[in-house]
Amino acid sequence: MINYPTKKKTNTSMNITTKSNQRGMGLEKDINDSNTFYRECNRALIYKKPTPVQVVRVDYPKRSSAKIVEGYYKTPSTTDYNGLYRGKYIDFEAKETKSKASFTFKNIHEHQIQHLEDVQKHGGIAFLIIRFTLYNETYLIDASHIIDAYKDQKQKSIRYEKVKECGCLICESFTPRLKYLDIVDNLYFKEDSYGF
Amino acid sequence: MINYPTKKKTNTSMNITTKSNQRGMGLEKDINDSNTFYRECNRALIYKKPTPVQVVRVDYPKRSSAKIVEGYYKTPSTTDYNGLYRGKYIDFEAKETKSKASFTFKNIHEHQIQHLEDVQKHGGIAFLIIRFTLYNETYLIDASHIIDAYKDQKQKSIRYEKVKECGCLICESFTPRLKYLDIVDNLYFKEDSYGF
Numbered sequence: 001m002i003n004y005p006t007k008k009k010t011n012t013s014m015n016i017t018t019k020s021n022q023r024g025m026g027l028e029k030d031i032n033d034s035n036t037f038y039r040e041c042n043r044a045l046i047y048k049k050p051t052p053v054q055v056v057r058v059d060y061p062k063r064s065s066a067k068i069v070e071g072y073y074k075t076p077s078t079t080d081y082n083g084l085y086r087g088k089y090i091d092f093e094a095k096e097t098k099s100k101a102s103f104t105f106k107n108i109h110e111h112q113i114q115h116l117e118d119v120q121k122h123g124g125i126a127f128l129i130i131r132f133t134l135y136n137e138t139y140l141i142d143a144s145h146i147i148d149a150y151k152d153q154k155q156k157s158i159r160y161e162k163v164k165e166c167g168c169l170i171c172e173s174f175t176p177r178l179k180y181l182d183i184v185d186n187l188y189f190k191e192d193s194y195g196f
Numbered sequence: 197m198i199n200y201p202t203k204k205k206t207n208t209s210m211n212i213t214t215k216s217n218q219r220g221m222g223l224e225k226d227i228n229d230s231n232t233f234y235r236e237c238n239r240a241l242i243y244k245k246p247t248p249v250q251v252v253r254v255d256y257p258k259r260s261s262a263k264i265v266e267g268y269y270k271t272p273s274t275t276d277y278n279g280l281y282r283g284k285y286i287d288f289e290a291k292e293t294k295s296k297a298s299f300t301f302k303n304i305h306e307h308q309i310q311h312l313e314d315v316q317k318h319g320g321i322a323f324l325i326i327r328f329t330l331y332n333e334t335y336l337i338d339a340s341h342i343i344d345a346y347k348d349q350k351q352k353s354i355r356y357e358k359v360k361e362c363g364c365l366i367c368e369s370f371t372p373r374l375k376y377l378d379i380v381d382n383l384y385f386k387e388d389s390y391g392f
């Protein structure tokens with residue numbers, strides 16, 4: 001097969017898209033798998049919220065279920081995940097970045113920040129899970145660090161070093177993929193930490 | 197306009213569908229409105245989970261956002277609502293019935309029962325909101341009553357009288373439409389009730 005320049009270019013750009021999608025799905029899949037594991041061993045009850053879809057038109061083909069023929073993804077009003085752990089309400093957003101230097105706030109909606117702040121006000125546990133894909137490192141960071149930085153008009157991002165300093169690196173294993181509840185234990189359930 | 201018999205029949209059946217849909221949506225809308233009110237006055241942080249959609253095919257029209265052109269409603273893996281109230285995790289399912297005699301368990305999936313049981317095991321608050329539309333009465337009933345009845349192989353439903361006896365009638369008002377958190381206060385936050 002002859003590699004025409006145009007053909008080659010198309011292939012390359014497709015590969016990039018696929019890779020970036022896989023990367024985009026990578027963290028979500030790791031967390032979903034971890035949550036399934038945590039549920040199966042009765043450690044926690046945490047689910048990904050479904051992506052909201054604005055359904056515009058539905059067909060009802062004979063003898064089969066309703067078929068959505070026009071719909072659009074809506075911006076989620078809250079965060080990716082919530083649930084119940086050790087009797088406490090848990091809520092978090094998961095994000096990946098390809099940057100080596102920082103996690104930019106362009107990646108996060110203002111109402112998501114507001115929601116995380118509300119969770120804390122109502123006595124829940126709120127945090128972010130941020131993966132720096134180029135370092136292959138995933139951090140759990142309490143929402144307050146991100147809320148404070150986000151509200152500081154001069155800041156448009158949080159530096160990698162700051163995430164490393166204020167957050168906790170999540171250990172990875174076969175099951176669960178991301179042992180993030182061990183971090184939650186240390187951060188929120190130590191007698192001298194948050195006073196729960 | 198002449199009312200041809202066939203035309204009339206179509207109209208009638210459409211009206212019934214519309215009414216039953218409105219009734220189907222009635223409780224959900226009332227709860228959603230109540231939750232919006234409760235959020236706005238900072239009393240609680242409770243949301244309806246989006247209905248999960250299995251997206252099969254997406255088009256990307258030029259210069260506009262992704263358009264779902266083939267999708268199907270999936271069975272939700274959990275319940276309709278969850279959130280945070282007075283520092284506690286809250287989870288519930290809302291159901292309407294047109295029966296005057298009972299609420300049939302056909303209306304509820306086994307994995308929803310399992311989920312409500314798991315919520316209780318993990319220290320959360322789990323209940324159902326059941327509306328008997330023909331009485332125009334809406335009850336909040338702790339999940340344990342439904343779980344017990346559901347697990348009893350001989351029972352295929354829970355009688356209206358039993359719901360009335362074990363549940364609490366929810367008062368209605370202009371805002372919030374359903375004052376269900378007052379019931380939650382009485383049922384779960386009294387010192388001598390659940391030991392929270």
Ligand SMILES: [Mg+2]
Binds near residue numbers: 080093094095
């Ligand atoms: Mg996310």
Ligand SMILES: [Mg+2]
Binds near residue numbers: 276289290291
């Ligand atoms: Mg329902």
